[in-house]
Amino acid sequence: MPAARKIIIDTDPGQDDALAILLALASPELDILGITVVAGNVPLRLTLLNARKICELAGKPKTRVFSGAVRPMVRDLVTAEEVHGQTGLNGPVLPEPTMPVEAQHAVDFIVETLMREPPGTVTLCTLGPLTNIGLALVKEPRIAERIQEIVMMGGGLFEGGNVTPAAEFNIYVDPHAAGLVLKCGAPIVVMPLDVTHRALTTARRIAALRDLGTAPAIASAEMLEFFERFDEGKYGTDGGPLHDPCVIAYLLRPQLFQGRYINVEIETTSELTMGMTVADWWGVSKRQKNATYMRDIDADGFFALLTERIGRL
Numbered sequence: 001m002p003a004a005r006k007i008i009i010d011t012d013p014g015q016d017d018a019l020a021i022l023l024a025l026a027s028p029e030l031d032i033l034g035i036t037v038v039a040g041n042v043p044l045r046l047t048l049l050n051a052r053k054i055c056e057l058a059g060k061p062k063t064r065v066f067s068g069a070v071r072p073m074v075r076d077l078v079t080a081e082e083v084h085g086q087t088g089l090n091g092p093v094l095p096e097p098t099m100p101v102e103a104q105h106a107v108d109f110i111v112e113t114l115m116r117e118p119p120g121t122v123t124l125c126t127l128g129p130l131t132n133i134g135l136a137l138v139k140e141p142r143i144a145e146r147i148q149e150i151v152m153m154g155g156g157l158f159e160g161g162n163v164t165p166a167a168e169f170n171i172y173v174d175p176h177a178a179g180l181v182l183k184c185g186a187p188i189v190v191m192p193l194d195v196t197h198r199a200l201t202t203a204r205r206i207a208a209l210r211d212l213g214t215a216p217a218i219a220s221a222e223m224l225e226f227f228e229r230f231d232e233g234k235y236g237t238d239g240g241p242l243h244d245p246c247v248i249a250y251l252l253r254p255q256l257f258q259g260r261y262i263n264v265e266i267e268t269t270s271e272l273t274m275g276m277t278v279a280d281w282w283g284v285s286k287r288q289k290n291a292t293y294m295r296d297i298d299a300d301g302f303f304a305l306l307t308e309r310i311g312r313l
């Protein structure tokens, strides 16, 4: 087997973040150098707690977890308790974690790791607002040319927004950071709502997870059942979109996804469309292409992979 791919997971758990972390922890193709945590779905104090609960649920308490930004670069923090519950991880009852938070700040860890490792060998997987990555780029711009790839869950074009008519949550919370990241010059893959709204946690798919019978699988099923109750009402679908695990699945099975290399920029001035992902799918602008924007997913293949991997924990 080739050497495991080195990744940093930047995250704001969140039930779907939790599933993404479990998928990564279960996958020997990936070497998780660290999990950097950011405020987003709930405040940082809770996302930090949740990240560690998930590592312990997976039986991986040695995973390094770093505390990051408490608020976006410019705007006030917006959270999403109505989706994720008051803890951010409502659904299962998980014990208080005992594993430590690393002393180093997440932004310093990102910078130090990218400057230390050989260029083009570390991938950033972003599952939340892009504040930590934006701050790292401000602190040490030379990291941009050393990043192997940034795979981010964020944005929406054909599906519109999920937090305003124009904006997807991760981009909306810190549009300035997202704008910086998209302009940084590193290879970028965007996993937007256009993909994740096709990855629905149907009753059959949740049952397949629960039937594995292990503690991580049952907790995953409970998380998804809590998480989807909001989105089922909102979208009128059987199940809700499973956003963040698409990022990790892309690293494991890129052939599950289809997209186009296009120009993607972020609106940061208009209040009406703040955080809108301006994705030039049809190539109508002459703006420079900067990201592979995904549009479609083999949803059955994706859930088969997720279920098989969570069964390994």
Ligand code: BDR
Binding pocket: 014, 015, 016, 017, 041, 080, 083, 127, 128, 153, 162, 168, 169, 170, 243, 244
């Ligand atoms: C994104 O926002 C969060 O609520 C989810 O965790 C996901 O990262 C979807 O818009």
Ligand code: CA
Binding pocket: 011, 012, 013, 014, 016, 017, 041, 127, 128, 244
């Ligand atoms: Ca998230």
